[in-house]
Amino acid sequence: MFKSFVQLFFGSLAGKLAGVLREVLLAGLFGTSSMVAALRAAQSATLVPVNFFTADALSAGFLPLYARYRDSDARRAGALFWWTALLLAVASTITVAFLLAAAHVWIGLLVPGFTAAERSLTIEFLRIMGLGVPFYIAGGLFSYLEMGHGVYTLASTRATLQSAGLIAGTLAAYVLKSPSLLAWGFTIAYFVYSVWGYARIARHGWIPIPSALARSDIHSVASEFWHVVKPLLLIPVLLQGNTIAERAVASMLGVTTFAALDYARFISDTGILLFAVPLGLAGLSAISTMTEQETKASLVRVVPVLLLVSIPVSMGMALNSQWIISLVYQRGHFDSTSTHVTQLILWGYAFGFWAQLVSYVLMKALSARLLNGAVFRVMAVGLVANMLVNFCLYRLLGPAVLGLGGCVYGVVLLVLSARALGLTKIVFSRLVWLAPGAGGYMLIPLVCFTQGQLGIVEAVAWFAVWWGAFIAIVPVLRADARVIVAKWSKAR
Incomplete structure (x- = not known):
């Protein structure tokens, strides 16, 4: 466990160094202005509904069960992956639809103290970041699947890649005088992350073939998954x-x-x-x-x-x-x-x-x-x-x-x-x-x-x-x- 910690620690350290650069750039170029407040609000508005169903489903449900199944029953491990992937796909579709259709109402509830102009900018950012939700969720699932095999590359580089996207978006927004590019940095970063994550787990052969799974496997695993996450x-x-x-x-x-x-x-x-x-x-x-x-x-x-x-x-x-x-x-x-x-x-x-x-x-x-x-x-x-x-x-x-x-x-x-x-x-x-x-x-x-x-x-x-x-x-x-x-x- 300590070696895994060291790998994740240095990955997090690299991510934090990139994060420091991101925050210093954002502070120097935009300070504590309404543009930064809108960006922070839009990111929270994007991730709040996502975290309703991803955080505990992956960390407390998928990963512990997958780690137990991996060596003892490969069919059940595969069934768990596809069951989780299906649930997350449905949830991400609903979330994107909500963020695009109900942006005005959602932002009004989240930041009641903002002026009309500040809320308008926040809504613009939210709709751009909302497009990145499917990639954010897919990248997270791929990283937890990799962790289930004792590999932590995706998890340790996630923060660095996100910061790189936000740094690029911050610089582009300042140079081109286009605030919306701040939000595009988030969406593009997670598009790249999800594609890279899929390529990694596919190359290792960790994605099971759906045709090899029996309906009984799915039903059994779904029941145990539900039992694990229900209290949460x-x-x-x-x-x-x-x-x-x-x-x-x-x-x-x-x-x-x-x-x-x-x-x-x-x-x-x-x-x-x-x-x-x-x-x-x-x-x-x-x-x-x-x-x-x-x-x-x-x-x-x-x-x-x-x-x-x-x-x-x-x-x-x-x-x-x-x-x-x-x-x-x-x-x-x-x-x-x-x-x-x-x-x-x-x-x-x-x-x-x-x-x-x-x-x-x-x-x-x-x-x-x-x-x-x-x-x-x-x-x-x-x-x-x-x-x-x-x-x-x-x-x-x-x-x-x-x-x-x-x-x-x-x-x-x-x-x-x-x-x-x-x-x-x-x-x-x-x-x-x-x-x-x-x-x-x-x-x-x-x-x-x-x-x-x-x-x-x-x-x-x-x-x-x-x-x-x-x-x-x-x-x-x-x-x-x-x-x-x-x-x-x-x-x-």
């Missing part, structure tokens, strides 16, 4: 409902806040995509074949390492959020106002970053063990908590409420998922040791920190010195650090 049917409703609520609150706080939201989330999501997503996807395939005892033993080794890495990074992001935003984005049309609003949002996300990262891995472990009833209960509580924070406090806290909601969501997910897996003791035993380190680190600005570029250098130095010394003097944390070094050396 309401999770997409909650997830996408949360996204809609978050976007609606952001739109009521203004287009600057709406555009700044994804700039802040890009930074906080980077660590999750680099570490948690590769580990979670690799674990889905590996844990699906483990016993309950083997699963717990594996997580007992992984979770302390994740906490050791993520809590210092989380505190570093929170303490230096303004410098991070300035360094990454503040140039061109991204002015000091854009920096301030984005920093307010990032601050809350940063404090909850560690919890979101660890809980992501634990939730994937629950799915791999087919404990989807527990997944639903955990997600329901976390998402409701997030929505309550957003709607109850947005008038009081302004843009900062968006980050605070994300923080609360992550902590709730971690507490409940750790409890469901019997890992509460290992999680809180590490938090007891790491909490004093986090508290002491957050007091450093009271003693030092200068301004400007020298201040950034000083912040990095203090981060390295403080956490290096703290981990070195705590035996439990020092042992966890040795595990990281040993695993990394072995992988190389």
Whole structure:
């Protein structure tokens, strides 16, 4: 599993580097303007209905079952693929029809705070991105089929290819003064991705011939697939409902806040995509074949390492959020106002970053063990908590409420998922040791920190010195650090 994680990690790293270039270009050329807000809204409006039926169907339904069938019963594995492909084809057709026909109503619900001109531009972007939905879904299915065979090339390059398309669209829109090209970058990227994905799995012979499948195979597999995903049917409703609520609150706080939201989330999501997503996807395939005892033993080794890495990074992001935003984005049309609003949002996300990262891995472990009833209960509580924070406090806290909601969501997910897996003791035993380190680190600005570029250098130095010394003097944390070094050396 660790080798799969390393492959996915470096793929995610490449994707994030491309994503940094994309976000820096977008910030410099368009800032937090209404054009960027419209682009963000259109992308959310496109992916919300898609994620209703793809995320859990593929990650919690298709992949664990396919991994189990692959070696023991090739006919059932093939039947599962074609059953899933048929369901996704029908769903994608309905989704595209909805996005094209009901664009005005959908955008009105998603961004009630936008002006008529801002909604009109968002609708234009939405209809272009909607054409990319079938390719987005097909590429996702092909990547999960490849993961079912222990290969992670498509999954590890997806983010890079998407960013390449969006970078091309951003540059073309700026040079040619044609805003619609921003949206075409998304659609063309996923057209290329799906074609390439099909070519890869066809070349390996992983697409079974439909004529070799019996009706009884399809019926049996469909029944088991339904049994696996049934407890999760309401999770997409909650997830996408949360996204809609978050976007609606952001739109009521203004287009600057709406555009700044994804700039802040890009930074906080980077660590999750680099570490948690590769580990979670690799674990889905590996844990699906483990016993309950083997699963717990594996997580007992992984979770302390994740906490050791993520809590210092989380505190570093929170303490230096303004410098991070300035360094990454503040140039061109991204002015000091854009920096301030984005920093307010990032601050809350940063404090909850560690919890979101660890809980992501634990939730994937629950799915791999087919404990989807527990997944639903955990997600329901976390998402409701997030929505309550957003709607109850947005008038009081302004843009900062968006980050605070994300923080609360992550902590709730971690507490409940750790409890469901019997890992509460290992999680809180590490938090007891790491909490004093986090508290002491957050007091450093009271003693030092200068301004400007020298201040950034000083912040990095203090981060390295403080956490290096703290981990070195705590035996439990020092042992966890040795595990990281040993695993990394072995992988190389």
